[in-house]
Amino acid sequence: MTQFFNDVIQIVAKHYPFLLRGIGYTMLIALAGTLIGLLIGLATGVLRTCPLSKNGFVRMLQKLLNGIIAVYVEVFRGTPMMVQAMVIYWGYAYATGGSTLPLIPSGIIIVSINTGAYMAEIVRGGIISIDKGQFEGAAAVGMTHWQTMRHIILPQVLRNILPSVANEFVINIKDTSVLNVIGVTELYYFAGIIKRESFQTFQTYLVVCVIYFVLTFTVTRILRLIEKKLQGSDSYVICGSQSDPNAEIRVPKKQEVPND
Amino acid sequence: MTDHSPVIEIKGLCKSFGSVDVLKGIDMQVNAGEVVAIIGSSGSGKSTMLRCVNLLETPTGGQILWHGKNVQTEIESIYKYRASVGMVFQQFNLYNNLTVLQNCTLPQIKVLGRSKAEAEKTAKDYLERVGMLPYQNARPSQISGGQKQRVAIARALAMNPEVLLFDEPTSALDPEMVGEVLSVMQQLANEGMTMLVVTHEMAFARDVSSRVVYMNQGVICEEGTPEQIFGNPQKQETKEFLARFRNN
Ligand SMILES: Nc1ncnc2c1ncn2[C@@H]1O[C@H](COP(=O)(O)OP(=O)(O)O)[C@@H](O)[C@H]1O
Numbered sequence: 001m002t003q004f005f006n007d008v009i010q011i012v013a014k015h016y017p018f019l020l021r022g023i024g025y026t027m028l029i030a031l032a033g034t035l036i037g038l039l040i041g042l043a044t045g046v047l048r049t050c051p052l053s054k055n056g057f058v059r060m061l062q063k064l065l066n067g068i069i070a071v072y073v074e075v076f077r078g079t080p081m082m083v084q085a086m087v088i089y090w091g092y093a094y095a096t097g098g099s100t101l102p103l104i105p106s107g108i109i110i111v112s113i114n115t116g117a118y119m120a121e122i123v124r125g126g127i128i129s130i131d132k133g134q135f136e137g138a139a140a141v142g143m144t145h146w147q148t149m150r151h152i153i154l155p156q157v158l159r160n161i162l163p164s165v166a167n168e169f170v171i172n173i174k175d176t177s178v179l180n181v182i183g184v185t186e187l188y189y190f191a192g193i194i195k196r197e198s199f200q201t202f203q204t205y206l207v208v209c210v211i212y213f214v215l216t217f218t219v220t221r222i223l224r225l226i227e228k229k230l231q232g233s234d235s236y237v238i239c240g241s242q243s244d245p246n247a248e249i250r251v252p253k254k255q256e257v258p259n260d
Numbered sequence: 261m262t263d264h265s266p267v268i269e270i271k272g273l274c275k276s277f278g279s280v281d282v283l284k285g286i287d288m289q290v291n292a293g294e295v296v297a298i299i300g301s302s303g304s305g306k307s308t309m310l311r312c313v314n315l316l317e318t319p320t321g322g323q324i325l326w327h328g329k330n331v332q333t334e335i336e337s338i339y340k341y342r343a344s345v346g347m348v349f350q351q352f353n354l355y356n357n358l359t360v361l362q363n364c365t366l367p368q369i370k371v372l373g374r375s376k377a378e379a380e381k382t383a384k385d386y387l388e389r390v391g392m393l394p395y396q397n398a399r400p401s402q403i404s405g406g407q408k409q410r411v412a413i414a415r416a417l418a419m420n421p422e423v424l425l426f427d428e429p430t431s432a433l434d435p436e437m438v439g440e441v442l443s444v445m446q447q448l449a450n451e452g453m454t455m456l457v458v459t460h461e462m463a464f465a466r467d468v469s470s471r472v473v474y475m476n477q478g479v480i481c482e483e484g485t486p487e488q489i490f491g492n493p494q495k496q497e498t499k500e501f502l503a504r505f506r507n508n
């Protein structure tokens with residue numbers, strides 16, 4: 001038993017630069033991939049929920065775009081990311097006659113495109129679930145579709161989908177491990193190097209396993225805190241009273257009434 | 261009060277959803293300073309007519325004229341037109357992500373291009389008038405239905421519209437909150453605001469409106485002064501509708 005702990009300590013002590021670099025790249029690719037994926041999701045979500053134009057040409061263009069987005073979502077959700085990584089990375093090499101993309105940007109691109117396919121559905125669901133009255137309240141004062149989206153709908157959508165986005169981030173922290181097939185130097189890739197040097201396969205992967213868990217657990221907690229924060233304070237301030245116009249009175253939040 | 265061209269003129273308005281004809285040729289005029297009450301049983305097309313006026317629904321026949329111009333073909337911008345025709349909904353439709361004050365400033369800034377300072381000044385003036393200034397920092401989820409509706413009226417007024425459309429503004433409210441909203445509307449009427457009000461509040465229609473329109477099954481069945489409609493209705497349908505209301 002002491003031997004086992006010694007091995008583990010040895011691995012960490014000797015290879016911590018590898019482990020730290022691996023953690024750094026894993027987090028970088030997961031975070032960048034999630035954020036870019038969210039942007040892809042927002043863009044496609046807005047496009048797909050845009051009312052069809054009255055102009056025939058524009059309407060045809062909209063339908064074409066919607067079709068392309070639908071195919072993109074189906075293909076990238078329906079195939080493993082590991083295979084997507086190989087196809088995109090080596091497809092680029094094939095198309096350019098042998099030149100390859102730098103590895104870390106490749107990793108970010110692959111995770112972004114893959115996450116974007118999931119985000120597209122998450123955002124679309126988020127937009128559809130917003131009460132129709134929010135759109136009408138904005139249209140009735142003369143706001144354009146884009147103004148309505150930008151200032152009223154998307155802020156509400158983002159707040160509502162935050163748990164799903166957080167979930168995608170956690171999934172990406174784990175799933176970046178498949179990028180080792182193209183040689184991206186994330187955590188799992190370094191695990192392979194450490195194993196080959198130490199000949200202690202179990203101990204190495206156990207250490208890496210614990211690291212992945214600490215990463216996802218910490219991120220989950222932090223995001224939960226942010227979610228709480230966004231739900232706003234439990235009280236609001238009333239400005240002025242009959243006796244003192246400058247008074248500010250804190251009022252506890254009213255219980256949500258179901259028929260509101 | 262005799263303006264030569266009416267503010268809004270509705271000519272032969274038709275609207276169908278698929279094969280269902282909801283509006284079957286509506287003709288109506290709204291002159292400056294008039295308060296027109298639209299009454300009628302549920303499903304008779306009152307909301308649809310109001311929503312056609314500001315083009316939330318696209319008419320399938322007939323015309324809506326705004327100062328004599330067809331709003332579907334002859335006006336420069338549908339957005340500017342909507343800004344000058346305010347609408348107050350049964351379900352308030354306040355923007356849930358914004359505070360009371362922001363609800364009233366955002367449309368002014370984005371649609372009318374007003375500065376933030378100017379928009380806040382206007383918004384606060386109207387919030388004060390509807391008695392909601394103290395709640396300027398509250399979120400819609402934190403205030404009652406009657407308060408929400410007063411904010412919705414302030415939001416519409418802050419755009420300085422020429423006409424206000426109301427679609428059953430008190431129907432979603434608890435009974436004790438109906439009064440606060442009606443009194444704001446009465447005040448507006450007294451100040452000469454041009455209003456088109458769909459309502460089930462017969463006392464309001466009788467005491468505040470200058471004209472009452474009774475709609476039935478997608479057509480205007482009868483219209484006249486409140487005295488004519490409530491005192492001496494001519495049509496059998498109108499009599500039956502009003503009798504049903506008295507019994508309730
Ligand atoms: N978007 C829609 N699609 C299909 N039918 C509709 C739609 N909106 C309203 N209707 C129908 O039109 C009729 C009139 O509705 P509405 O204008 O809301 O009546 P009212 O406001 O007088 O109660 C109803 O039968 C309703 O079902």
Ligand SMILES: [Mg+2]
Nearest residue numbers: 306307308428
């Ligand atoms: Mg209605």
